[in-house]
Amino acid sequence: MKYTQKMLRDNALKGKTIVVTGGGSGLGKAMSKYFLELGANVAITSRNLEKLQNTAKELEVETGGNCLPIQCDVRHYDQVLTMHKAVIDKFDRIDVLLNNAAGNFISPTERLSANAFDTIIDIVLKGTKNCTLAFGKHWIATKQRNTIVLNIVTTYAWTGSGYVVPSATAKAGVLAMTRSLAVEWAKYGMRFNAIAPGPFPTKGAWDRLMPGNLKDKFDISKKVPLQRVGEHQELANLAAYLVSDFSSYINGEVITIDGGEWLKGAGEFNMLEDIPKEMWDQLEMMIRAKKS
Ligand code: HXC
Ligand code: NAP
Numbered sequence: 001m002k003y004t005q006k007m008l009r010d011n012a013l014k015g016k017t018i019v020v021t022g023g024g025s026g027l028g029k030a031m032s033k034y035f036l037e038l039g040a041n042v043a044i045t046s047r048n049l050e051k052l053q054n055t056a057k058e059l060e061v062e063t064g065g066n067c068l069p070i071q072c073d074v075r076h077y078d079q080v081l082t083m084h085k086a087v088i089d090k091f092d093r094i095d096v097l098l099n100n101a102a103g104n105f106i107s108p109t110e111r112l113s114a115n116a117f118d119t120i121i122d123i124v125l126k127g128t129k130n131c132t133l134a135f136g137k138h139w140i141a142t143k144q145r146n147t148i149v150l151n152i153v154t155t156y157a158w159t160g161s162g163y164v165v166p167s168a169t170a171k172a173g174v175l176a177m178t179r180s181l182a183v184e185w186a187k188y189g190m191r192f193n194a195i196a197p198g199p200f201p202t203k204g205a206w207d208r209l210m211p212g213n214l215k216d217k218f219d220i221s222k223k224v225p226l227q228r229v230g231e232h233q234e235l236a237n238l239a240a241y242l243v244s245d246f247s248s249y250i251n252g253e254v255i256t257i258d259g260g261e262w263l264k265g266a267g268e269f270n271m272l273e274d275i276p277k278e279m280w281d282q283l284e285m286m287i288r289a290k291k292s
Contacts, residue, residue: 006034007237012244014039017091019083021045021074021131022101024052026202027152029059030232031098031239036065038240043087043094045072046101066091074101074127080134088138096148096243097135099128099174104167105208117166124170128177136185145189148243151178153194153254155262164209175254182252191251193242198258199223200230226259 018035022028023044032042036059044052044059044067052069059067068090072083087094103123107116132149139147156164157171175194182192199220206215221228238257241247256262264270275283 004231004233008038008240011039016095017041017093018096019043019087019094020098020100024055026204028100029055031236033059034236034240036063041066041091043068043070045070045083047073074130075122077130080130084134097131099131099151101127106163109165120166121170125173128174140188147190149192150242151194153196155196155258159262179252194254196254196256197235198261224259224261225264
């Protein structure tokens with residue numbers, strides 16, 4: 001058994017319809033593919049229709065499932081309502097909303113225009129709010145239960161991080177929304193959870209977070225105690241579990257999947273990892289000598 005293998009049993013998501021925002025590329029595409037393999041109908045949405053259509057065609061051929069591409073800029077509530085209606089028209093119902101769409105780039109905060117800051121907040125926080133509100137209102141009005149919202153955040157939603165401040169601010173808001181609605185809307189049969197991935201290289205993220213030779217300058221796998229980056233299937237396995245009925249008692253949780261990366265940065269003495277083994281005899285002697 002290997003961690004890149006597919007985890008859930010066949011047809012684990014059969015009968016479910018799942019909407020994945022930002023599903024045309026990167027992690028959204030990887031999760032969509034696995035949902036289709038597990039028997040779900042999947043609608044993928046983003047701004048670029050041509051990209052979505054190509055992805056949907058590719059995923060349908062690979063999985064034999066039904067994948068509906070729909071153009072929708074999550075920053076605009078009217079577009080979200082139109083997208084929601086298009087999915088209902090096609091599949092009759094929606095069971096899961098996966099808020100995965102995001103915008104991000106590295107920059108010293110003082111270099112950002114007000115509009116640059118707004119753009120990230122609008123995609124990540126307002127976009128998640130728009131989809132959650134539209135879908136949630138519909139589920140409440142139609143009394144549909146056993147519905148799920150899964151939000152993709154990141155570990156700096158709670159640690160914060162310099163150089164990606166709009167993203168950190170927005171993801172923190174998404175995490176607060178996840179935990180708040182997990183309680184408030186549980187009475188309507190909805191569950192809310194989040195996944196906080198560490199580094200999972202994708203073109204979208206790496207072009208904006210590791211441009212040029214930054215990838216060579218900072219080997220990101222060295223920040224991870226497990227000494228590697230994540231594999232897309234590992235994330236897809238976790239997401240599929242969280243949108244399946246197997247996770248029915250998990251609500252309001254954020255699950256970190258980062259190989260221990262954020263804790264390595266947080267633990268006061270984790271820098272001692274760099275001490276060579278041979279040096280520990282000498283250090284121990286020095287400490288013991290202080291006893292007298
Ligand atoms: C400073 C910048 C900038 C940069 C854009 N802007 N890029 N400012 N440095 N590198 C400014 C623009 O000048 C403009 O402000 C404002 O931001 C909006 O830019 P537009 O290009 O007009 O916006 P738009 O076309 O909507 O594109 C949004 C985008 C773009 C976020 C800028 O990168 C995008 O489409 N991203 C989507 C995909 C993505 O980001 N994926 C990565 C997610 S990774 P002015 O004032 O000039 O009008 C992720 C990982 C997290 O979230 C954790 C990793 C471990
Ligand atoms: P990605 O491929 O760039 O995915 C982002 C997606 O969001 C794109 O498909 C993009 O499609 C869509 N999008 C952007 N703006 C949008 C808007 N206004 N309306 C609708 N869709 C929009 O990057 P990724 O790495 O897969 O990221 C996916 C998610 O994982 C994000 O939430 C990200 O924050 C999170 N994450 C990633 C990592 C990582 O290491 N990769 C780590 C932690 C968290 P269009 O351009 O076609 O609109």
